[in-house]
Amino acid sequence: MSVSSPAIVMTCMLLLAPAADAAAPDMQQVAVGVRRVELRDARESLPEVHIGPGLSTTVLFDSPIRPDELVLEGRERFQRLGLSDDHLVLIPSATFRQGERLRLEVRFSDGAAPERAALSLVVDAARVDRQVELYRRPRTAESYRQEVEALKAAMARLQQEVERLPVPGATAVGGASWATTVAQVEEVEARQLPYLSVAVSAPVSVRAVWSLRLRQHWQALRVKLHANPGAWMPTGASLRDEQGRFVNVLAPWAQVVVAHRVPQHNEPQIVVVALEDVAAFRPGGYTLKLWDEGTGQSVTFEGLQVP
Secondary structure (H helix, E strand, O other): OOEOHHHHHHHHHHHOOOOOOOOHHHHHHHHHOOEEEEOOOOOOOOOEEEEOOOOOEEEEEOOOEOHHHOEEOOHHHEEEEEEOOOEEEEEEOOOOOOOOEEEEEEEEOOOOOOOEEEEEEEEOOOOOOOEEEEEOOOOOHHHHHHHHHHHHHHHHHHHHHHHHOOOOOOOEEOOEEHHHHHHOHHHEEEEEOOOOEEEEOOOEEEEEEEEEEEOOOEEEEEEEEEEOOOOOOOOEEEEEEOOOOEEOEOOOEEOOOOOOOOOOOOOOEEEEEEEOOHHHOOOEEEEEEEEOOOOOOEEEEEEEEEO
16 A cells, blocks of 8 residues: 555654653553553452653552551662652662562551552563552542543644644545544554664664554554754664565654753654555564664664564
């Protein structure tokens, strides 16, 4: 299916506008800025909370807990630990490894059921949950209303961004207008892709790689970096499978990191690489390379796994 380059880039800009990190379930979390966890049956797997070295995660409880009965694996390895009867603040140290899992268990103080709650802390620097609300009792209607209002506000901000984009005419995307494609945002499939290693010669640090796909329309890779202001801007990209065959991609679109101002805390640089032929992007391992033709500096992902 032939898809025009401007439409792909502008649609990606809408979907990937800085709001935070996120997979399809995480997009809601990203837009709202708060992760909400309801206690399930004890036989189910533990709810996961993502933590990252040097970054704080705050867990808020809707029922008072007993701070002296907190159970936390690797407690001595945390850089900071703040605890009261209604919240917990964690700042992991650099000793934690990516993918490491730790059990967190609290005991409630009111004697009601369930008496305890447990979470699985997962070390993942690319998608840290900065605030988590743990609901032992059923959530109130007001809580859901606030979440819906926050989502509406986030969507309104995205719409404002779209209105500011210079859309040349009504570019067709797969037989539908670009505006129609944007309206189908809920159909986007988003998945974070693991990789075996990354080689970096550019002045950036790598955070995560995502695959985003709007069924029947387009597919793109989203790379999240942290860069110094005005430090690096990729101009070329290549994608090669395990057999050495290249998958045709468009020139990367990169979010500008402005040199003359101080960046906001944890402000990312987003790079979008759109695929020309979605059918050629099959499950398997890939090598993704981004480079700046002027400086020769690059970022190369080896063993990028596409499920």
